Amino acid sequence: MAVQMRGRTAGPTSVEIEHESGFKVTVKAPKDNGGDGSSFSPTDLCAVSLGACGSLIMRMFADGKGIPLRGISFELKKEMAAAPRRIERITVAFKIDSDCSELDLRKIEAAGRTCPVRVTLGESVEIVESYERA
Numbered sequence: 001m002a003v004q005m006r007g008r009t010a011g012p013t014s015v016e017i018e019h020e021s022g023f024k025v026t027v028k029a030p031k032d033n034g035g036d037g038s039s040f041s042p043t044d045l046c047a048v049s050l051g052a053c054g055s056l057i058m059r060m061f062a063d064g065k066g067i068p069l070r071g072i073s074f075e076l077k078k079e080m081a082a083a084p085r086r087i088e089r090i091t092v093a094f095k096i097d098s099d100c101s102e103l104d105l106r107k108i109e110a111a112g113r114t115c116p117v118r119v120t121l122g123e124s125v126e127i128v129e130s131y132e133r134a
Contacts, residue, residue: 003019003020004020005017005018005019005020006018007027010026013028013029013034013035013036014026014027014028014029014035014039015027015042025039025040025045026039027039027040027041027042027045028040028041029041030043030044032080033085043078043080043086043087044078046087047076047078047087047090048076048078049117050076050090050092050115050117050118050121050127051074051076051092051094052117053115053116053117053118054074054092054094054112054113054115054117054118054129055072055073055074055094055112056115057111057112057114057115058072058094058096058108058109058111058112059071059072061107061108061111061112062098062100062104062108062111065104065107067098067100067104067107067108068098068099068100069096069097069098069100069108070097070098070134071097071134072094072095072096072097072134073094073095073097073134074092074093074094074095075092075093076090076091076092076093077090077091077092078090079091086124086125087125088125088126089125089126089127089128090121090125090126090127090128091128091129092127092128092129092130093129093130093131093132094109094112094129094130094131094132095132095133095134096108096109096131096132096133096134097133097134098133105131105133109131112131113129
């Protein structure tokens with residue numbers, strides 16, 4: 001299944017991107033690369049997509065298996081390498097709010113590690129992750 005998206009420059013350090021649903025986001029260059037850092041940068045979106053994708057996959061897995069789950073939150077840090085400029089490391093801490101068994105919690109975590117963003121990043125980005133109960 002394909003998803004149509006588009007983008008256009010909206011100034012010297014901004015790009016407006018639009019999803020086929022009509023939802024729009026303005027992406028800004030980060031401070032360390034000549035921008036003002038007032039919004040997500042392209043690499044910020046890439047990195048935070050790991051947390052969002054993992055959370056969605058875990059939630060959908062738990063719901064599909066009837067595992068009680070009140071919610072999932074995460075905190076994420078992106079670190080850049082200088083040469084070549086790229087995402088070097090993403091550290092993500094997931095907090096899973098559930099009274100499920102330890103076995104079900106491990107199953108939820110395993111499902112999160114299968115998210116398409118993680119698979120896409122592969123071994124090109126170091127991923128440091130933790131999972132704990134909220």
